[in-house]
Amino acid sequence: MAVATIEAVRQSDAVQLVLSGEWTLATMPQPISGFELRLRDLAISKPGWDLRPISRLDSAGAILLWRAWGRQWPASLAVSSGHRALLERVEGISPDLQPEPSAEPLAWITVPGRLALSAGNHLAGMVAMIGQLVLDVAYLCVHPRDIPWREFSANLYKSGAQALPVTALIGFLIGIVLSYLSSLQLRTFGADVFIVNLLGISIVRELGPVLVAILVAGRSGSAMTAQIGVMRVTEEIDALATMGVSRSQRLVLPKVLALAVAMPLLVIWCSAAGITGGMVSANLQMGLSYGFFVDTLPRVVPVANVWIGLSKGVVFGVLIALIACHFGLRVKPNTESLSARTTTSVVTSITVVILVDAVFAVFTRNLGLP
Amino acid sequence: MVEIRGLCTQFDDVVIHRDIDLDIEVGQMLGLVGGSGSGKTTLLREMVGLLAPSKGTVRLFGEAVLDPDPERRRRLRRRFGMLFQQGALFSALSVHDNIAFPLRELHTLDEAMISDLVLLKLGMVELEARHARLMPAELSGGMIKRVALARALSLEPELLVLDEPTAGLDPDRSENFVKLLRMLQKELGFTVVMVTHDPETLAGLATRLAVLADQRIVACGTAAEVAAVDHPFIRNFFSSGRAAAVRQGVG
Missing domain, CATH: 3.30.750.24 (STAS domain)
Structure with missing residues (x-):
């Protein structure tokens, strides 16, 4: 050339x-x-x-x-x-004559204002979605033929059964770590046997539900947002609407119900794995026998703690599914929005779960403590 | 310009292409036709190196498309442009940035020059400067095709590969788009390879036809030459009323 x-x-x-x-x-x-x-x-x-x-x-x-x-x-x-x-x-090239939108002089007030408005908007959207779900449940009680059993069981399997191995592994390892670190401290006071109280209360009441919630938010919450988001991008949700199928009934409700059922079961499963891990570690570290551990556990951990853990599981599950579906339905038809919404969905659900956990801690401060 | 030798494609047990030879000369506008599922788009993807054939070679501009040397591969890829069926615009970037993207990848042009080039390409595809700030999600189907064409042309390619250039456009828009493509081809003199179902597009653009059937190219040449070949698909293709236009238009 x-x-x-x-x-x-x-x-x-x-x-x-x-x-x-x-x-x-x-x-x-x-x-x-x-x-x-x-x-x-x-x-x-x-x-x-x-x-x-x-x-x-x-x-x-x-x-x-x-x-x-x-x-x-x-x-x-x-x-x-x-x-x-x-x-x-x-x-003939005509340069774009319109001026670039310049930075607003009142950014210091408009930016937080817009943030507050969008937060309010999301909150209103969530409330509307919860309302719609209540209506759906009422409708399904009258028309039990329309209950989406298949979607429900599919979601139960995907977000419940398939999460069993990873929740057990995480619970077991956290139990070991917690037991090992506490036993070092307890031994200096000669209070070795209190390891049972410590592990029982903290795992059943707090760590189990929160760990599972964070795992499920990352695992199933992101998947739900991405799935609904892609369905919006490819107009599948509009296709559902034209067939007269309610999206809240067919997409949102099965997910919410499935997590509401699966989460408490996962909480129990994860707590059991955590306590097993703690028991193994206590046995190896301090020579505490398994029999003593199993005997003592029900005496020092009142059963109310289990109920608190279970109800946390239900509430967290519903919240995670609601937040995931809400952000999924707000995805705009482009790739950037899909990734941004999925991130927001996971971050929001983890934050909300921890906030709600704090509220739980305040309201149950007189319950289940010996 | 394009030279395909002994190309075979096989997905698991399904044979798509068997021993295909195809040559495209500079300045030709070749329309690839064939029944659905005959592997037209697959052949196109192999031509631009998106897919490796099971056997055989594809050479563009005399160089292997799948050259092991990444630098040579990159240089080769800058010499052709591809227009995807759905446009494949980057949805996170504005129209301006979409067209500017290949230019910026060169790392040799300054922003003012890129901006001038983008506006020029927009003018070529008959869009206005104010469209440059829109996002792909805000464009109509016809505009998406035009922007995608402007992006494919941004590096002044010698070869333009079109996958269903008029799919999803109404007849009026599709006719305009064909006119635009023909005008640009006359002005810029690139070679065209396209896959299309639409006889109007074929009649308006293609100077040669290649017919893909029974896993091989059964005929290649001007419309008259192709029509002379006795093959069930070709007979069927030319006997349908619409294709009368093709016979007149091509060749």
Whole structure:
């Protein structure tokens, strides 16, 4: 390929610049900005231009010349008709005249205001969704034929049964770590046997529900948001609506119910794994026998703690599913929005779960403690 | 320009292509036709190196598409543009940034130059400067195709690969789009390979036809040459009323 070249020919009174070779994006000398400066310097003395020897000129080459000429036709120009048409096209470029939206002067007040409004908007959306779910439940009580059993059991399997291994593993490991660290402290006071109280209360009441909630929010919550989001992008939700199928009944309700059922079961499962881990660790670390541990546990951990853990599971499950579905339905049809909404959904559900956990702690402060 | 030799494709047990040879010369506009499921789009994807054939080679501009050297591969990929069926615009970027994307990837142009080039390409596909700030989600079907075309043309490709260029457009828009493509081809002189179902598009654009049936190319040439070949698919294709236009238009 012939490189773009410039040749100055001196005639009697003026300089004639003869351009030849291929003036294309691929063949112009690099860096192009330096080449443009050189052309601009040459253009200052207003020479004549002869473009006829150019074998190929593409739009990048044409724009380069046009800019070197200061966005106007040079006084003396010889050019083939095809290349002139291209240059005329470049002449026709109309820059976007509308000014860029400038930064608002009142950003310090509008930004938090907008945040508050959008938070309020999301809250209203959630309330509307809960209301719709109550209506759906009432409708399904009257028309039990329409209960979406298949979706319910599919969700139960995906977010419940398939989460069993990972929740057991996490619970077991946390139990071991917790038991090991506490036994070091308890031993200095000679209070080894209190490891049972410590592990029992903390895992059954707090750690079990919160751990499972965080795992499920990351596992099933994100999956729900992404699924509903993609269904919105591909217009599947609109297709459902045209078939007269309510999206809240078919998509949201089975997910909410499935998590409301699966979460407490997972909480029990995870707490059991945690206590087993703690028991193994206590046995290895302090020689506490399994029999003693199992005997003592029901005496020092009142059964109310189990109920608190279970009810936390139900509430967290409902919240996670609601938040996931809410953000899924707000996905706009582009990839950026899908990823942003999925992130928001997971972050919001984990934050809300921990907030609600704190509220639980306040309201149950007199319950289940020996 | 394009040279396919002994290409076979097989997905598990299903044979899609068997021993395909195809040549496309500079300046030709080749329409690839065939029944649905005959592997037209697969062949197109193999042509641009999105898919590796099970056997055989594809050479573009005399170089292997799947060259092991990444630098040579990148250089080769800058010499053709592809227009995807659904446009495949980057939905997170505005129209301007979509068209500017391949230009920015060169790392040799300054922003002012890129902006001028983007506006020029927008003008070429008959869109206005104010459209540059829209997001792909705000565009109509016809505009998406135009923006995608502008993006495919942004590096001044020598070869333009079109996958169903007029699918999803109403007849009026599709006719305009075909006119636009023909005008741009005359002006910029690129070679075109396309897959299409639409006889109107074929009649308006293609100078040659290649017919894909029974896992191979059963005919390749001008419409008259193709029509002379005796094959059930070709007979069927040309006997349908719509295709009369093709026979007149092509060749």
